[in-house]
Amino acid sequence: MDKKIGIVGLGLIGASIALSLRGKVGEILAVDRDKEVLSIAMDRKIIDRGSTNPEEILRDADIIIFALYPGDIINYILEHKSIWHQDQILMDVAGLKGELVSRIQEELPDVEFVGTHPMAGREVSGIRGAREELFLGSNFIITPTDRNSSDGLVIVRELANTLGVKNIFEMTPVEHDALVAYTSHMPHLLALALVGAYREGSEKIVGRSFLDATRVANINEKLWSELFLMNKGPLVEEIDKLIGELTIFKEKLDNNDKIGLEEKMRTIKAIKERIDK
Amino acid sequence: MDKKIGIVGLGLIGASIALSLRGKVGEILAVDRDKEVLSIAMDRKIIDRGSTNPEEILRDADIIIFALYPGDIINYILEHKSIWHQDQILMDVAGLKGELVSRIQEELPDVEFVGTHPMAGREVSGIRGAREELFLGSNFIITPTDRNSSDGLVIVRELANTLGVKNIFEMTPVEHDALVAYTSHMPHLLALALVGAYREGSEKIVGRSFLDATRVANINEKLWSELFLMNKGPLVEEIDKLIGELTIFKEKLDNNDKIGLEEKMRTIKAIKERIDK
Numbered sequence: 416m417d418k419k420i421g422i423v424g425l426g427l428i429g430a431s432i433a434l435s436l437r438g439k440v441g442e443i444l445a446v447d448r449d450k451e452v453l454s455i456a457m458d459r460k461i462i463d464r465g466s467t468n469p470e471e472i473l474r475d476a477d478i479i480i481f482a483l484y485p486g487d488i489i490n491y492i493l494e495h496k497s498i499w500h501q502d503q504i505l506m507d508v509a510g511l512k513g514e515l516v517s518r519i520q521e522e523l524p525d526v527e528f529v530g531t532h533p534m535a536g537r538e539v540s541g542i543r544g545a546r547e548e549l550f551l552g553s554n555f556i557i558t559p560t561d562r563n564s565s566d567g568l569v570i571v572r573e574l575a576n577t578l579g580v581k582n583i584f585e586m587t588p589v590e591h592d593a594l595v596a597y598t599s600h601m602p603h604l605l606a607l608a609l610v611g612a613y614r615e616g617s618e619k620i621v622g623r624s625f626l627d628a629t630r631v632a633n634i635n636e637k638l639w640s641e642l643f644l645m646n647k648g649p650l651v652e653e654i655d656k657l658i659g660e661l662t663i664f665k666e667k668l669d670n671n672d673k674i675g676l677e678e679k680m681r682t683i684k685a686i687k688e689r690i691d692k
Numbered sequence: 693m694d695k696k697i698g699i700v701g702l703g704l705i706g707a708s709i710a711l712s713l714r715g716k717v718g719e720i721l722a723v724d725r726d727k728e729v730l731s732i733a734m735d736r737k738i739i740d741r742g743s744t745n746p747e748e749i750l751r752d753a754d755i756i757i758f759a760l761y762p763g764d765i766i767n768y769i770l771e772h773k774s775i776w777h778q779d780q781i782l783m784d785v786a787g788l789k790g791e792l793v794s795r796i797q798e799e800l801p802d803v804e805f806v807g808t809h810p811m812a813g814r815e816v817s818g819i820r821g822a823r824e825e826l827f828l829g830s831n832f833i834i835t836p837t838d839r840n841s842s843d844g845l846v847i848v849r850e851l852a853n854t855l856g857v858k859n860i861f862e863m864t865p866v867e868h869d870a871l872v873a874y875t876s877h878m879p880h881l882l883a884l885a886l887v888g889a890y891r892e893g894s895e896k897i898v899g900r901s902f903l904d905a906t907r908v909a910n911i912n913e914k915l916w917s918e919l920f921l922m923n924k925g926p927l928v929e930e931i932d933k934l935i936g937e938l939t940i941f942k943e944k945l946d947n948n949d950k951i952g953l954e955e956k957m958r959t960i961k962a963i964k965e966r967i968d969k
Contacts, residue, residue: 532897534897534899536899554896554897556896556897582896584896584897586893586896590893591897593891594891594893594894594896594897595897597889597890597891597894598891598894598897598898598899598901598902599897599899599901599902601886601889601902601905602886602901602902602904602905602906603901604938604941605882605886605905606901606905607937607941607956607957607960608934608937608938608941609878609879609882609934609937610960610963610964610967611937611940611956611959611960611963612874612878612930612933612934612936612937613874613963613967614870614871614874614875614930616863616867616871617871617874617875617967618966618967618969619831619833619859619861619863619871620809620811620831620833620861620868620871620872620875620876621875621967622811622812622813622830622831622875622876623813624875624876624879624880624883624907624908625875625876625878625879627879627904627905627907627908628878628879628882628883628904628905629879629964629967630901630904631901631904632960632961632964633961633964633965633968634957634960634961636953636954636957636958636961637954639953639957640950640953640954640957641950643941643945643953644945644948644950644953647945647946647948650945651942651945651946653889653891654938654941654942655942656889657885657886657889657938658935658938658939659889660884660885660886660888660889661881661885661931661934661935662935663888664881664884664885664920664931665928665931665932668920668921668924668927668928669924669928671921671924673917673918673921676913676916676917676920676921677913677914677917679884679888680884680911680913680916680917681913682888683884683887683888683909683911684909684910684911684913686887686888686890687887687906687909687910688910689895690887690890690894690895690898690906691910692895
């Protein structure tokens with residue numbers, strides 16, 4: 416595509432987007448508050464122009480991608496609202512969409528803002544963790560609302576395809592956040608809870624099931640506290656569902672109900688097969 | 693070692709033991725109730741002699757390894773007690789030790805029985821899943837009691853080393869079962885509970901954290917119902933601890949307590965580092 420792409424935030428995701436788009440778009444313009452990060456990006460030729468000052472650079476962009484922490488994206492877009500104009504598409508790549516999309520679309524009704532969530536990441540952060548192939552074969556969610564134009568959505572889909580994603584799914588921002596509470600926040604919370612319930616001496620006999628279940632417990636606590644709190648409603652609902660499941664198992668154990676346990680496990684295996692397909 | 697090794701049950705673990713010991717022991721004698729499994733084992737030359745009849749074959753063995761489901765091991769050893777003699781060491785490889793070790797040692801005081809738990813496994817079962825390298829670098833638990841002789845324990849340790857294990861730990865059967873409830877049964881139960889709390893449409897956006905957390909949900913329900921029930925006391929205690937952890941997170945979310953969430957996550961990360969070391 417021949418569009419000029421602006422990227423705000425050259426962390427893992429922002430810099431990986433730049434790497435993935437390099438040579439495939441009109442121009443890559445980037446803003447980061449860290450001069451060293453900008454000079455790495457220029458030296459490695461993953462961006463065409465960079466600045467710490469958004470005024471200088473973002474007016475020229477056709478599509479602007481915000482790759483900051485979710486809370487920071489809202490503040491950033493609202494603080495710099497004099498920059499955005501009607502020929503631009505603004506999109507974010509945060510892992511939560513509900514509050515973010517509705518706040519921005521309400522406060523800036525004349526700007527085209529599209530919420531997206533590329534389902535890709537790594538356990539390392541920052542521009543040094545960036546990978547050109549990060550989005551190859553991954554899933555990409557777009558959360559359109561009736562404030563979006565069909566032209567805008569077509570361009571965002573084209574951009575996602577340029578990143579090399581495998582599937583593009585559309586859903587509402589609210590549906591997205593409910594699914595993320597289940598598929599991402601709960602695995603992280605369970606990893607934390609399991610380590611939190613630590614039993615002395617366990618390190619002698621931890622095996623693969625424990626290590627896999629707790630892999631993500633080594634967490635960026637500032638980001639994840641923010642994510643959990645921004646998605647509090649759906650997350651608390653999922654916690655209650657999970658406690659409900661544990662309680663069912665506990666009751667069957669208390670009743671020595673072997674048949675019931677086997678039935679429950681068979682039902683769960685059938686769901687698991689459907690998810691894995 | 694030059695001992696004759698008898699293996700009862702050529703499933704994943706029994707057949708992997710045979711593969712690991714092949715060429716490193718005097719002879720490998722195996723019993724399985726399935727003739728086809730025995731003929732696979734003979735054809736692939738992973739055992740020297742096999743029979744469906746334990747009377748025919750196990751009297752010759754110096755060490756007999758019982759690789760059946762935990763409940764079946766107790767029954768098997770007690771049913772065939774006329775076979776065992778004082779020049780033999782009997783050992784099992786079940787994932788639970790408390791009831792099993794105490795029942796057998798009480799009912800057969802003249803037989804040397806050593807409880808062991810090789811910490812290794814795969815998601816596939818049966819002789820076709822067996823791997824020569826299954827125990828390489830893994831942990832191996834021995835649960836000695838005052839009914840065991842030091843000679844017997846030395847021989848069992850030698851056998852474990854022949855399998856290629858990395859660490860051998862000794863602990864009481866009761867301590868073993870409490871640790872297993874935490875490090876193995878809980879990760880499996882949480883994988884089951886998370887899949888059991890399935891939210892429609894999730895398969896669109898599952899990522900690596902979800903797949904890792906639920907990997908073991910594809911469970912052998914007969915074996916795991918038995919394991920859970922045999923370890924009911926410690927497991928219910930762990931479920932309560934886990935629900936307690938989830939409730940702490942839920943309260944901090946309800947109170948919008950970002951500082952408290954970050955502190956909790958930092959504490960957990962510190963424990964995780966200790967476990968991973």
